[in-house]
Amino acid sequence: SVGSMKHGSRRCKPCAFVHTEAGCANGTACPFCHACIPGEKRRRQKAKEQNRRRRLLRQRQAAEGKEVTAPLHFATEKVHSEAYQPFTEYHHHVSMQGAGMSCL
Numbered sequence: 001s002v003g004s005m006k007h008g009s010r011r012c013k014p015c016a017f018v019h020t021e022a023g024c025a026n027g028t029a030c031p032f033c034h035a036c037i038p039g040e041k042r043r044r045q046k047a048k049e050q051n052r053r054r055r056l057l058r059q060r061q062a063a064e065g066k067e068v069t070a071p072l073h074f075a076t077e078k079v080h081s082e083a084y085q086p087f088t089e090y091h092h093h094v095s096m097q098g099a100g101m102s103c104l
Contacts, residue, residue, distance in 0.1 A: 003032040014041040 001024070006012040012033035017024040019038040024030050 001026070001028050001030040001032065001034040003030055004035040007033050007035040012036065014044070016041050 001015070001018075003012060003015065012035070013031075014036035015024050015030055015032035015034050018030070018032075018034045024032075024034065
Protein backbone atom coordinates (compact mmCIF):
# COMPACT_ATOMS: atom_id res chain seq x y z
CA SER A 1 0.00 0.00 0.00
CA VAL A 2 0.97 3.64 -0.29
CA GLY A 3 1.28 3.88 3.50
CA SER A 4 3.80 1.01 3.58
CA MET A 5 6.58 3.11 2.00
CA LYS A 6 7.78 4.33 5.41
CA HIS A 7 7.69 0.84 6.97
CA GLY A 8 11.46 0.33 6.77
CA SER A 9 12.11 3.48 8.84
CA ARG A 10 9.33 2.61 11.35
CA ARG A 11 7.69 5.95 10.64
CA CYS A 12 4.62 4.25 9.18
CA LYS A 13 1.16 4.08 10.72
CA PRO A 14 -0.26 0.52 10.83
CA CYS A 15 -3.59 -0.14 9.12
CA ALA A 16 -6.20 -1.31 11.61
CA PHE A 17 -8.17 -3.28 9.02
CA VAL A 18 -5.65 -5.14 6.87
CA HIS A 19 -5.48 -8.15 9.23
CA THR A 20 -9.24 -8.45 9.82
CA GLU A 21 -11.54 -10.93 8.05
CA ALA A 22 -12.96 -8.25 5.78
CA GLY A 23 -9.53 -6.76 5.09
CA CYS A 24 -8.77 -3.18 4.15
CA ALA A 25 -11.32 -1.64 1.78
CA ASN A 26 -8.77 0.86 0.42
CA GLY A 27 -6.37 -1.79 -0.88
CA THR A 28 -3.12 -0.46 -2.32
CA ALA A 29 -4.41 3.13 -2.11
CA CYS A 30 -4.57 2.90 1.71
CA PRO A 31 -2.53 5.64 3.41
CA PHE A 32 -1.73 3.23 6.27
CA CYS A 33 0.91 0.50 6.38
CA HIS A 34 -0.07 -3.03 5.35
CA ALA A 35 3.42 -4.45 6.06
CA CYS A 36 3.14 -4.21 9.87
CA ILE A 37 2.41 -7.38 11.83
CA PRO A 38 -1.03 -7.99 13.37
CA GLY A 39 -1.38 -6.16 16.70
CA GLU A 40 1.28 -3.55 15.88
CA LYS A 41 -1.21 -0.67 16.07
CA ARG A 42 -2.33 -1.70 19.57
CA ARG A 43 1.27 -2.30 20.71
CA ARG A 44 2.26 1.19 19.62
CA GLN A 45 -0.78 2.69 21.35
CA LYS A 46 0.17 0.97 24.61
CA ALA A 47 3.80 2.06 24.31
CA LYS A 48 2.73 5.65 23.66
CA GLU A 49 0.45 5.62 26.72
CA GLN A 50 3.19 4.13 28.92
CA ASN A 51 5.65 6.77 27.78
CA ARG A 52 3.10 9.50 28.47
CA ARG A 53 2.50 8.16 31.99
CA ARG A 54 6.23 7.90 32.69
CA ARG A 55 6.76 11.47 31.50
CA LEU A 56 3.94 12.75 33.73
CA LEU A 57 5.32 10.81 36.69
CA ARG A 58 8.79 12.30 36.15
CA GLN A 59 7.25 15.78 35.94
CA ARG A 60 5.35 15.22 39.20
CA GLN A 61 8.46 13.91 40.93
CA ALA A 62 10.45 16.91 39.72
CA ALA A 63 7.73 19.25 41.01
CA GLU A 64 7.71 17.47 44.36
CA GLY A 65 11.49 17.72 44.48
CA LYS A 66 11.20 21.49 44.19
CA GLU A 67 8.74 21.52 47.08
CA VAL A 68 11.24 19.67 49.28
CA THR A 69 13.38 22.82 49.36
CA ALA A 70 10.56 24.54 51.28
CA PRO A 71 10.79 24.53 55.10
CA LEU A 72 10.26 21.05 56.50
CA HIS A 73 7.40 20.52 58.92
CA PHE A 74 7.97 17.94 61.60
CA ALA A 75 5.35 15.27 62.08
CA THR A 76 3.25 15.43 65.20
CA GLU A 77 1.83 12.50 67.13
CA LYS A 78 -1.57 13.19 65.55
CA VAL A 79 -0.11 12.54 62.09
CA HIS A 80 1.42 9.26 63.28
CA SER A 81 -1.85 8.02 64.74
CA GLU A 82 -3.66 8.80 61.47
CA ALA A 83 -1.09 6.77 59.55
CA TYR A 84 -2.28 3.57 61.23
CA GLN A 85 -6.00 4.26 60.81
CA PRO A 86 -6.48 2.52 57.41
CA PHE A 87 -4.89 -0.63 58.87
CA THR A 88 -7.41 -0.57 61.72
CA GLU A 89 -10.27 -0.02 59.27
CA TYR A 90 -9.04 -2.97 57.23
CA HIS A 91 -9.09 -5.25 60.29
CA HIS A 92 -12.56 -3.97 61.15
CA HIS A 93 -13.68 -4.76 57.59
CA VAL A 94 -12.19 -8.28 57.72
CA SER A 95 -13.71 -9.01 61.14
CA MET A 96 -17.13 -7.81 59.90
CA GLN A 97 -16.92 -10.17 56.91
CA GLY A 98 -15.85 -13.06 59.13
CA ALA A 99 -18.93 -12.49 61.27
CA GLY A 100 -21.14 -12.74 58.17
CA MET A 101 -21.78 -9.00 58.09
CA SER A 102 -21.25 -6.69 55.15
CA CYS A 103 -19.64 -3.28 55.50
CA LEU A 104 -21.24 -1.94 52.34
